[in-house]
Amino acid sequence: MDCPTCGKSLSTEQGMRQHHTKVHDESLPNRTCSGCGTAFYDPKARLEFCDDCNPNAGEHNGNWSDAKESAACNRCGSDFEYYPSDKDGVYCSDCVEAALGLLPENPSERGERVTVECGHCGSELEVRPAKLEQRERGCFCTLECYGEWLSENVVGPDHHQWEGGAIDYGQRWWRIRRQALERDGYECQQCGVGADELGQNPDVHHLEPVRSFDQPADAHTMDNVITLCRRCHRHAEAGSIAVSPRDEK
Structure with a gap:
C-alpha cells in the first residue's frame, strides 16, 4: 500500500497510516460522512457525520452563538445574554466578577503542585x-x-513475562540481526519509520519467541525475524498488535 503523500510502499494499511502520521504529521481520513460522503478524520473513529453535516452542530447545538437567551440580572437589574441550559441565567458577568472573593472557593481550582x-x-x-x-x-x-x-x-x-533466567542468543544472532536490518532497509515493517528518523537502528523481533525453541539458535532464522521500531516492538511483545512474517504481507 503506497503513501498518498510521498508514494512510499508500506505492507499494511495500518502501517501506512502510522507512517503518514509520524512522517507527514497528518492523519489520513478514517471515516466517511453519512450525509455528504466526504472522507474525514476522527481520532476515535466513531463520528457518523462531518462538521458540516453534524445534526448536533449549528443551531441544533445549545452553545451555538445565536442560541443565546436574555435575562435580567437579579442583582443589578441589567439585561445580559447567556447560553441556555437546564438552569436560567441569574447574574450578569459584571456582578459575578464583583463577587469574586466573596463566593465559596471553587474546589476545581488548581491545588498545590x-x-x-x-x-x-x-x-x-x-x-x-x-x-x-x-x-x-x-x-x-x-x-x-x-x-x-x-x-x-x-x-x-520484575518483568510480567519473565519465564526464567537469561538466554544466551549465541554468535549467530548478531549475524541474523544484521541481515534482517539490511533486508528490511533499516525500517520498521509495521509503521515504516526508519533508522534516520529514529536516530538509531530499529529492533529485530522474533515472530516465534526464542523460549519456544529447545535451542535458541534455531529461532535465529530470517523467516522468524522482522524489523520493528522500539514502540512497535513493545506492542508486539505485549500482544497488542499482530505482526506477520514478510511473506504473508
Whole structure:
C-alpha cells in the first residue's frame, strides 16, 4: 500500500497510516460522512457525520452563538445574554466578577503542585504531592517516556513475562540481526519509520519467541525475524498488535 503523500510502499494499511502520521504529521481520513460522503478524520473513529453535516452542530447545538437567551440580572437589574441550559441565567458577568472573593472557593481550582523530573528524560513537570506519593516508579512526562523506562528497568524477574533466567542468543544472532536490518532497509515493517528518523537502528523481533525453541539458535532464522521500531516492538511483545512474517504481507 503506497503513501498518498510521498508514494512510499508500506505492507499494511495500518502501517501506512502510522507512517503518514509520524512522517507527514497528518492523519489520513478514517471515516466517511453519512450525509455528504466526504472522507474525514476522527481520532476515535466513531463520528457518523462531518462538521458540516453534524445534526448536533449549528443551531441544533445549545452553545451555538445565536442560541443565546436574555435575562435580567437579579442583582443589578441589567439585561445580559447567556447560553441556555437546564438552569436560567441569574447574574450578569459584571456582578459575578464583583463577587469574586466573596463566593465559596471553587474546589476545581488548581491545588498545590510540586516540580519533579521525568524518570526517563529528566524534563521538569508539575504534579500533586498526593500523586507523587502514589507513584512508586516515579513520574513521567509522557507514556513514551514511561515505556522507555520500563524497557530499561523492568527486566528479569520484575518483568510480567519473565519465564526464567537469561538466554544466551549465541554468535549467530548478531549475524541474523544484521541481515534482517539490511533486508528490511533499516525500517520498521509495521509503521515504516526508519533508522534516520529514529536516530538509531530499529529492533529485530522474533515472530516465534526464542523460549519456544529447545535451542535458541534455531529461532535465529530470517523467516522468524522482522524489523520493528522500539514502540512497535513493545506492542508486539505485549500482544497488542499482530505482526506477520514478510511473506504473508
